[in-house]
Amino acid sequence: MRQLITSLLWLALAAAASSTAWAQAYCALRDPVRQVYELYPGATSYRSIVRTVGAKHRLIIAERLPFTMHFTELGRHTLYAALDGNKPIGLVHVRSERGQWGLVEIAWATDLDMRIVDFKFQRCRERAKSLLDTEEFRAQLIGKGVGDLVGMLNSDYSGVNPSFLQVPAGAEKLAAVVIRCGAKTLAAFEGAESVQAVTDPYSSDVRAAVEAALQGVSSAIDRSDVAVLRVRGGNNSLLGTVVRTSSDIDGQRLTKWWSVDT
Amino acid sequence: MRLTIDLSSRMSVNTDSGDVSAAQFMGVDMHKVFSGKKGDWGTAVVQGYVTRIDNQKKHPGFFEGPDDWELVYRIVNFNYTALARGRFNIRVGHFEIPYGLEHLINTNGTLRDYMHGRNMGVKGDWGVGVNGDFDKLGYEVALSRGSGNAYFSTGNPYILAGRVGTPRDQRVVTGFSYMVGDIARPGTPRLVLHRTRFGPDIQVHRGPWSVLGEASYGRDAGTGVFNGLVELDWHTPRESWLIYTQTRFFNQVIATRWDDAGSALVGVRFAPGGHWAFSAQIGQELTAFGAAARGGVGSIQIRYRL
Numbered sequence: 001m002r003q004l005i006t007s008l009l010w011l012a013l014a015a016a017a018s019s020t021a022w023a024q025a026y027c028a029l030r031d032p033v034r035q036v037y038e039l040y041p042g043a044t045s046y047r048s049i050v051r052t053v054g055a056k057h058r059l060i061i062a063e064r065l066p067f068t069m070h071f072t073e074l075g076r077h078t079l080y081a082a083l084d085g086n087k088p089i090g091l092v093h094v095r096s097e098r099g100q101w102g103l104v105e106i107a108w109a110t111d112l113d114m115r116i117v118d119f120k121f122q123r124c125r126e127r128a129k130s131l132l133d134t135e136e137f138r139a140q141l142i143g144k145g146v147g148d149l150v151g152m153l154n155s156d157y158s159g160v161n162p163s164f165l166q167v168p169a170g171a172e173k174l175a176a177v178v179i180r181c182g183a184k185t186l187a188a189f190e191g192a193e194s195v196q197a198v199t200d201p202y203s204s205d206v207r208a209a210v211e212a213a214l215q216g217v218s219s220a221i222d223r224s225d226v227a228v229l230r231v232r233g234g235n236n237s238l239l240g241t242v243v244r245t246s247s248d249i250d251g252q253r254l255t256k257w258w259s260v261d262t
Numbered sequence: 263m264r265l266t267i268d269l270s271s272r273m274s275v276n277t278d279s280g281d282v283s284a285a286q287f288m289g290v291d292m293h294k295v296f297s298g299k300k301g302d303w304g305t306a307v308v309q310g311y312v313t314r315i316d317n318q319k320k321h322p323g324f325f326e327g328p329d330d331w332e333l334v335y336r337i338v339n340f341n342y343t344a345l346a347r348g349r350f351n352i353r354v355g356h357f358e359i360p361y362g363l364e365h366l367i368n369t370n371g372t373l374r375d376y377m378h379g380r381n382m383g384v385k386g387d388w389g390v391g392v393n394g395d396f397d398k399l400g401y402e403v404a405l406s407r408g409s410g411n412a413y414f415s416t417g418n419p420y421i422l423a424g425r426v427g428t429p430r431d432q433r434v435v436t437g438f439s440y441m442v443g444d445i446a447r448p449g450t451p452r453l454v455l456h457r458t459r460f461g462p463d464i465q466v467h468r469g470p471w472s473v474l475g476e477a478s479y480g481r482d483a484g485t486g487v488f489n490g491l492v493e494l495d496w497h498t499p500r501e502s503w504l505i506y507t508q509t510r511f512f513n514q515v516i517a518t519r520w521d522d523a524g525s526a527l528v529g530v531r532f533a534p535g536g537h538w539a540f541s542a543q544i545g546q547e548l549t550a551f552g553a554a555a556r557g558g559v560g561s562i563q564i565r566y567r568l
Contacts, residue, residue, distance in 0.1 A: 030430070050263065101470045102497060
């Protein structure tokens with residue numbers, strides 16, 4: 001009886017201090033090393049960014065998508081920034097989605113415009129995996145954003161819409177799993193408070209300020225390819241802004257990253 | 263950084279004698295990745311558990327008796343990862359000995375277990391090792407103290423072990439392991455037991471079913487040993503339920519002749535969310551070495567991670 005009381009006391013202590021958790025012991029965590037370097041062969045290393053995905057993020061995703069994350073998916077998640085030297089060249093995030101025979105883990109590579117660059121199955125027990133692990137299938141997803149992916153699903157989002165996504169026979173269910181997984185990944189990024197993309201970097205105020213600064217001198221910057229990301233830290237404080245610009249100079253594309261403090 | 267408190271309570275019943283025993287575990291589980299301008303350069307994992315056992319007649323050697331408290335280090339190590347794009351990492355600290363299925367499926371703190379206890383007598387050890395992942399294989403090799411939970415050098419124990427295998431996330435995973443060592447046996451005349459083991463392991467995953475197997479041949483102080491395990495398991499699509507069965511066989515040269523023993527068990531684990539895991543397992547020895555009595559054990563465990 002003493003043993004039972006001791007056990008119950010320990011568990012009561014645990015229940016009293018509940019917070020976001022990850023069911024897996026941390027010694028079992030593995031970085032998707034192979035996937036990062038397969039998705040970005042030019043990467044020399046990668047950097048982990050660990051953030052909590054909580055109930056409020058689940059609601060953000062629910063506002064953007066007709067489906068959302070399961071409560072068991074909440075917890076600490078890692079985003080991997082692939083680096084070439086010191087320079088970030090892309091992002092990788094591994095998400096699990098419920099498949100027919102277990103959790104399907106997919107490593108998603110995205111650019112900083114939150115569009116899909118590529119993906120790799122990390123763990124998948126579905127027989128149809130080999131039907132989708134092809135250049136033809138992946139090519140249909142590359143460059144797509146959240147809205148494009150949702151449009152590839154059928155009306156109840158349980159399968160694919162053949163008008164917008166070509167899938168080999170027998171792989172329809174797994175294809176829907178892949179698409180839902182990708183849409184949630186992108187929506188989670190866009191809903192993340194730590195990195196927020198500025199959707200209209202050339203607002204009328206900015207245009208006026210730029211024109212005033214340049215005083216009629218033309219700029220080589222390609223305004224259609226400018227990305228602006230605001231980076232926030234604790235208490236939602238603005239840490240700084242990252243700006244990507246591209247210019248065509250002497251026939252060569254030159255891309256620069258600018259870090260601007262507050 | 264990831265940090266959580268991990269609590270669990272386990273109760274076991276010897277199905278022959280009716281003896282009831284218990285174990286309580288309260289620990290910290292911490293995972294920290296260190297990063298610099300050129301990317302991640304190391305990962306630290308710290309798992310230290312205050313452990314209480316009651317009426318545990320068969321217990322690990324670092325407990326002083328069947329009723330005892332002990333601070334147990336499950337995993338406490340740092341893995342330096344800044345070299346060669348993950349192909350050559352250096353691990354220092356207390357880690358699981360890289361051998362067999364346990365190297366891929368960490369069973370620390372769970373009722374489900376594999377063959378480390380039978381083959382090596384220790385599960386984790388203090389030492390240094392190298393590890394890495396290539397496109398088609400992963401490996402880990404380690405040299406460790408051979409003393410298990412506590413670091414001590416009496417008798418000059420050591421373990422040299424390694425495993426090489428195909429990527430762990432494929433539908434079929436195979437590997438091969440080797441171990442040689444003088445493993446600490448405090449209280450015995452020679453203070454250590456010389457052991458060697460080598461053998462293959464395999465995992466085959468098909469839909470909700472998995473078949474896992476491991477076999478090891480080697481010697482204990484010069485006498486032949488051949489051990490093996492086959493597991494069949496099934497899980498639900500969300501993997502909240504896991505049901506598994508294991509059959510284990512043990513062969514050993516005793517008085518110049520091979521003798522054999524075997525056991526079977528069935529277990530279930532229900533993890534309904536991010537916090538709780540409920541487990542139950544019942545095992546029975548089917549045959550025993552010589553005239554030893556056959557025993558059976560039933561266990562239940564509740565685990566909570568904050």
